Amino acid sequence: MKRRLLLFWALLLASSPARAEVRDWVEANRAAILSEYVRLLSIPNVASDTPNIRRNADRLVQMLRARGLNPRLLEGDGPTVPPAVYGEWLVPGAGRTLVLYAHYDGQPVAPEEWRASKPFEPTLRSARFDRGGEVLPLPRPGEPIDPEWRLYGRAAADDKAGVMAILSAVDGLRAEGRSPSFNVKIFFEGEEEAGSPHLAGILSRNKALLASDGWVIFDSPAHPSGAKQVVLGVRGITGADITVYGPKRPLHSGHYGNWAPNPAMSLSRLLASMKDAAGRVAIAGFYDDVTPLSAAERQAVQAVPAADAQLKAELGLAGGEGGGKRLVELIQEPSLNIDGLRSADVGERARNVIPTTATATVDMRLVMGNDHQRQYEKLIAHIRSQGFHVTEAEPSEEERRRHPLLARVVKRGGYNAERTPMDLPISRAVLRAVQSTTANPVYAVPTLGGSLPLSLISEALPGTRTITLPIVNHDNNQHAEDENLRLGNLWEAIAVVGSIMTMPQPPPATPRQAAPARSIGRGSVQRSAQEVTPGSAR
C-alpha cells in the first residue's frame, strides 16, 4: 500500500500540468457565493455553544446535500461534542482518494470589543475598518465586486472560508460538467479552535469511511506579501490557565495594602521569570527535544521572502522578540505566549482592592520533537522553581495555611506538531497544482506558525500525510475581534481548491520497491525512500 502510494504521487508529478480553472464560474457567481456565505457566518460557532454548533452542522449537511455530496454527521462520544460533517464526491473508476479538510467552529468572542461588525452579524465593508472601510449592502447578481472589500465576522477567515471555498469549487466543477480526478472526501471539523479534544475518537471510529491517500487542509493566512504558500507542517500546541491566589476575600487596599500578598504582583513576577529580556523562554529545557530542520527545509525557510519590515510597519512595532531572527525562522522553534491577564478590574471599573486571584492564560507552540505533555511539565516545573505550590484544583484550607505562594494550573488540551517531508511526491504534486493557479512564485514552507490537529490525523489514521494550503489574507484578525476576509482571497481560494480537485489522474500505480512509511526524500523519489533522516522522524 505504502509503496503504491509513493509511486502514485511520483507519477502524478510527472504528468501534464494542464489545469482546470473554476475562475470563470466564480466570476459569474460571486454575489450568490457571498450571499450563501453570509448566511453561514450568521450562525454563532463557538465550539462550547452546543445548540448553535448543531445549527452549523445541520446547515452544512443541507449545503452538502444540495450539492449531491451524500452528507452525514460523524458524532463524538456525547451530545455536547461538536460533530464533524462528512461529505463525498466519489468518482467511478478513481483509484485514489483525497480528503479536503476545513473547520466550521471559530474562536470565542468578546462581543464588546468588536467594532467593524457584531461577531455573528457579518458586515461587508469597502476596505479594512481601521482604514476607513464603509459598510456596503450585499451586492446583487451582476453588480461589480471589488476584491479588496472585506467581510467582517467571526470565522469569516478562520475557517468557514475553507468550508465555503471547498463547497464553491464543487459548484464550479459541477457547473462546467466536470468531475474531480480522484474520489474527494470532505471533512469539516467542529471543535478545532477548542483544541480538537474529540477528533482522534471521531477519526478512529470512522477509519474505513475516511481511508485516503492524503489530506489537504484549507486553513490559515497567506504570506503577508499575498504570495501563495504550500505548508508542509504545523506547530503543535498546549497551554495553561495559571491562577495565583491572594486573600480569600478581596481586601481594601488601604487597610491591608503592603501587608497582605497581592496575587497580581505574584503572577507578574512569575510571568516575568518565564522569558529573558530578549524574549527567549527561560523555562529550563524549553528548547531541548527540538528536531532540527533538514537541509531542504532550511533552504526552503531561507527562500521565503522576509516580510518582517512590512509587518512591523503595519503593526506599529519598533521592537520585537527573538533577538533579530526573522519571523519565518522563529516559527520553527517552540514558543510561549501570554494570551491574556485578568485580576479584579482596571480603569473606570477598578476598585481599590487587593484582588483574591490573578489569572493568566498562556499558550505554548510546539515543533517536531516536542511532546505536549512533556512541554507542559517543564512549565509546571518552572512554576515550582519560582516557589509556588502547584495545584490542579482550588487550593484547600490546608494548602492555603501551608504555602505562601499558590498557583492553580489547568492544562488547556494539547497535541503535537506534524510535518510532511517536502520532497515527497504528494508534497511536490500539491505545490505544482497551486503553482498552476498563479504566475507568481509559490513558497513551500516547512511549518506554519499556527497549530492544526494534523498529528491527531496521522496518529488515528496511520501513515496519513497532510498538507496545508493557506488561503486567507494575512491581516484577517483571526482569533481576535474584527476578524475579516478579503474577498479576493475567497475567489482565489476557490480556484486553488479547484486545481487540487482536478490534479490529473495518473495510471494505476505499480508496486516497485519497499519504502518506509514516513521517510523523507531528497532530490528524487528513489532516494527519499532509502535515506531516512533522523531529523524528520516523529
Added chain:
Amino acid sequence: MKRRLLLFWALLLASSPARAEVRDWVEANRAAILSEYVRLLSIPNVASDTPNIRRNADRLVQMLRARGLNPRLLEGDGPTVPPAVYGEWLVPGAGRTLVLYAHYDGQPVAPEEWRASKPFEPTLRSARFDRGGEVLPLPRPGEPIDPEWRLYGRAAADDKAGVMAILSAVDGLRAEGRSPSFNVKIFFEGEEEAGSPHLAGILSRNKALLASDGWVIFDSPAHPSGAKQVVLGVRGITGADITVYGPKRPLHSGHYGNWAPNPAMSLSRLLASMKDAAGRVAIAGFYDDVTPLSAAERQAVQAVPAADAQLKAELGLAGGEGGGKRLVELIQEPSLNIDGLRSADVGERARNVIPTTATATVDMRLVMGNDHQRQYEKLIAHIRSQGFHVTEAEPSEEERRRHPLLARVVKRGGYNAERTPMDLPISRAVLRAVQSTTANPVYAVPTLGGSLPLSLISEALPGTRTITLPIVNHDNNQHAEDENLRLGNLWEAIAVVGSIMTMPQPPPATPRQAAPARSIGRGSVQRSAQEVTPGSAR
C-alpha cells in the same frame, strides 16, 4: 479663634463624662431603621452614575427634611458633579459647632462577581454568606434581630452606614426630647470613592456655612477584634492606570508568537520591577519624605493589639509582605498596590492571541510628608527607568515607530495624608466620648490604612481638625463584591454618634495664651501649645 478653640476642648475634656445613650431607642426601633436603610441602599450610588447619584441626593434631602434638619444641596461646578448634601441641627445658645461627615457614594461594582446579593438589591442574611448565611426576610417591628446578621449590598458598610448612623442618632435624641450639646452640621459627600475631585471647590464656596470647631468622620472598619478605635489621621492616595502597548491589531499567537512583543509580558516585567521579593517598594525614593511618628504616636501604635494572626487565618494567608512588620506598623508607611490587571481574556474566553494592550491599575497610599504629585512622579520616573517611553495619551504612529516599549500612564486623582495630633483637646474629648459607650478599651490610632479626603478639608477650611470614627465590621468586603454590614455594628454606630452629639457643652471659652494652630501636645494642653514637634507638621 484658635486659642479659644484649644481651651474649649480642654474644658470639655475636664467636664463630667455622664453620657446620654440612644441605645434604648435603637433597641425599640431596629426594624424601622433597617427598613429605611434598605430603601437607601437600593439606589445605585457610583459617583459617575449621575442620574442615580442625583436620586441618592434627593432621597437624603427628604430624609434630612423629615428630621427637621434644614437640608440643602451643595452643588459642584457642573451638573455631573455629585452634590454634597448638607443639614443642620442648630442649638440655641450653643457657641460651638461640630460637623459630622459621611459619604453616600460607593465604589464601582462588577455585578457578575456578586454572589450574596445583587449590588443594589440589599439582602439580609443570617450570617456571612461564605459561612452559610441564609437569606432572611426583613424583620417586622418587634421581631427579634440578631446582631450577627449581615446586610449585603454596595455601600452597606462604606459608607451609607455612616449616613444612616448619623440620621438614626438624630431620631434617637429627638425621640427622647433631647438636643445636641453643640450646633451639629451634617455633610454627606457624594464622590469620596471617586477621589473627591470637587470636594475642595464645594468646601471653598461654602466656608461660612461650614464654619465649625472640628469634623468627625464616620467611616471605615473597626479593629478586627471588634474593639472601637479613634483614628487621628488617614493615608493620602493617588494611583495610575498603566497601559502597555503591543501590536496595533491582535495577532494570532501561533503565526506571530515570540516574534511580536507581548504587552502582557512587558507589563508583568514592569510591575515585577516595582517591588522586591519581601514586598518592599523598589521605586527610587519611595520611602523618602516620610514624616516620622511622634513618640506618643509610636506608643499608640504599639498599644494597638496585633490582629495579624487572626486576620491571616481568616483570609487564608500563609505569607505576607512587609518583612514581618505588623499591619498596624505597615500602614504608617506609604504603599503601592496592584488593583487589577486586564489584557485580552483568560480561561474559557481566552483566545490564542498576542494582545494589543495590557493594563494595570495601581494605587499608592501616602503618609504625612508625602505629596501625591511627587509620589506619582517617582512612579513615572521608575517606569522610564525600565526602558519605557511614557505618554499621557494613546501613542502616536511616530511614537510607535520610535519606541520599542510604550506605556500610557494616567493619574487617578490624588490627595495627601492628614493627621490630627493625638493630644489635642479635641482628640482627647472624642476618645473620651467613644470610651463612654463601652467597657472595653478604645484604641487611639495615629492613622487609618485607608484614605479619606481630610487634607482637602483642612486646606479648604484652614485649621479644621478631623477625627475619624470607624464603625463597621472589619470583614465587610468594602470596595469589593459582597460588601456587607454586621447589624450589631450599625446599632453601636448609632450609639457612638449619639455620644459625640451629646458631649457636654462647656462654659464659654476664655482666651488665655497664644498657641500655634497645628501644634501637638504631650501630656497637657499647655505643653502641647508650646512644643511643636516637627514630626507633626504637614
